[in-house]
Amino acid sequence: MNILLNGQSLETQAGSLSELLTEQGYGSAKVATAVNGTLAPASMRNEHKITDGDQIEIVAPMQGG
Amino acid sequence: MTIKLYDDEITSRFLIGTALYPSPAIMLEAIKASRAEIVTVSLRRESGSEQAGQNFWSFIKDSGAKVLPNTAGCKSVKEAVTTAHMAREIFETPWVKLEVIGEDDSLQPDVFGLVEAARILTEDGFQVFPYTTEDLVVAEKLITAGCEILMPWGAPIGSGRGLNNIYGLRSLRAHFPDIPLIVDAGIGLPSHAAAAMELGYDAVLLNTAVAKAGDPVLMAKAFALAIQSGQQCYQADPIEKRDMAAPSTPVAGLPFWNQDHA
Numbered sequence: 001m002n003i004l005l006n007g008q009s010l011e012t013q014a015g016s017l018s019e020l021l022t023e024q025g026y027g028s029a030k031v032a033t034a035v036n037g038t039l040a041p042a043s044m045r046n047e048h049k050i051t052d053g054d055q056i057e058i059v060a061p062m063q064g065g
Numbered sequence: 066m067t068i069k070l071y072d073d074e075i076t077s078r079f080l081i082g083t084a085l086y087p088s089p090a091i092m093l094e095a096i097k098a099s100r101a102e103i104v105t106v107s108l109r110r111e112s113g114s115e116q117a118g119q120n121f122w123s124f125i126k127d128s129g130a131k132v133l134p135n136t137a138g139c140k141s142v143k144e145a146v147t148t149a150h151m152a153r154e155i156f157e158t159p160w161v162k163l164e165v166i167g168e169d170d171s172l173q174p175d176v177f178g179l180v181e182a183a184r185i186l187t188e189d190g191f192q193v194f195p196y197t198t199e200d201l202v203v204a205e206k207l208i209t210a211g212c213e214i215l216m217p218w219g220a221p222i223g224s225g226r227g228l229n230n231i232y233g234l235r236s237l238r239a240h241f242p243d244i245p246l247i248v249d250a251g252i253g254l255p256s257h258a259a260a261a262m263e264l265g266y267d268a269v270l271l272n273t274a275v276a277k278a279g280d281p282v283l284m285a286k287a288f289a290l291a292i293q294s295g296q297q298c299y300q301a302d303p304i305e306k307r308d309m310a311a312p313s314t315p316v317a318g319l320p321f322w323n324q325d326h327a
Contacts, residue, residue: 006110025113030122032108032151037143039150057110059151060118061125063092064107064135065082065222065250065272 001052017045020056031060066300068245068267070103071160071192071213073131077102078262079292080133080247081285082272089124091281096128098285104130105162105270107137108152133194135162136182140175145182149191161186162194162216162249172222172250176203180210187211196249199233201240208244215244216270219261220251223273227257231264238265255284255291262295263303 003010005024014020017033017040033040034057040048050056067074081101086092096104106125111118125132134152139145142165149161165182167175174197183193187210195207199217207215217237220226228234229251238246248261249270258269269292278284319326 006112021113026111026116029111029113029116029119030155031111031118032155034147034151037147039147039154042154057151058113059108059155060111060116061122061155062107062109062118063082063084063086063121064105064137065084 001050003050003053004055006056006058012050014050017048017050017056020050021045021058024058026058029060031058033058066296070194070245075102075268078268078296079258079289080105080249080268080270081275082270083121083125084272085276086281089121092276093124093128095275095281095285096130098282099275099289101289102131103133104128105135105272106132106156107135108148108155131160132156132158133160133162134158135196136164138166139164140166142178142182142185145178146185149182149186150189153191159190159192160194161191162196164196174198174218176200179203180206183207183212184210194247199230199237201236204237204241208241213244214247215241216247216249218250219248219257220253222250224251225253225274226251227253228260228264231260234261234266235264255287258288259291259295259298262292263298265299268292 003012014023036055067076077100079099079101080103081096081099082105083092134156136145136148139148145165152161163182165175165178166172179195183195186193193212194214194216195212196216197203204215220229245267247268247270248266252258252271253274261269275281275284
């Protein structure tokens with residue numbers, strides 16, 4: 001299926017958000033995730049199914065003012 | 066003398082940003098020199114291959130500072146609220162420096178969206194630090210929405226212009242004597258920060274003026290001194306301005322005095 005990951009089109013076989021993070025090499029990185037504009041809590045990533053056309057954001061701590 | 070920011074008692078009146086430094090090591094040195102207890106941080110898209118955010122996070126943890134996550138760059142209530150939710154999960158804090166930007170050139174807050182986002186987030190248990198203007202009506206609405214702190218801008222973010230509207234900032238202080246007020250953004254020089262504290266503001270938040278200085282560590286020290294100086298000035302109750310001179314040396318007993326002096 002095709003999704004939008006951090007604004008980039010991506011073809012993925014991942015069924016869940018957890019699988020997507022593994023597939024894309026995030027490992028145990030400290031990240032937060034949002035699907036279609038809403039927080040997808042870390043505790044729910046195993047259960048959170050990905051569907052075609054999902055817009056997914058994966059963010060991490062960054063410098064800020 | 067401490068300041069209460071929601072449930073936390075803070076001693077330092079200097080909140081400092083973590084962006085734009087020449088290197089992470091200089092950022093850490095500058096934070097240390099500033100004696101700030103709170104640093105602002107943000108969230109950005111992370112690449113699975115580069116994972117730049119992970120290194121940054123380890124540096125911030127080393128600083129020992131409390132983190133105040135921002136929603137910088139958000140232009141809608143929805144974006145700001147979701148970013149705040151992600152920040153709460155990742156930084157494990159209910160604090161959020163809430164920014165809803167309404168105009169690209171000035172990065173002026175969209176105060177309508179700000180009030181709405183503040184209400185939503187407060188009801189969800191967040192402790193909101195709203196980046197706002199000095200507008201009294203907006204301030205009242207933010208407090209009604211649940212904000213216990215206000216952070217009016219001094220000038221547009223990164224402009225270094227100082228306090229653009231001293232009258233407005235003074236009015237805000239007078240109207241809300243019991244609300245912690247933090248000047249956020251636009252500060253360029255230590256004298257600007259001192260001026261904010263002399264108005265009775267509780268703290269100053271800045272980033273660019275330190276990070277982009279030729280010597281960020283030295284500038285952090287300079288700001289720390291200025292902020293402390295301004296705070297003590299306010300506590301010491303400075304004199305009022307007057308238009309005409311008033312001699313400081315006693316006039317009584319002036320040698321050579323005669324009627325011509327009168």
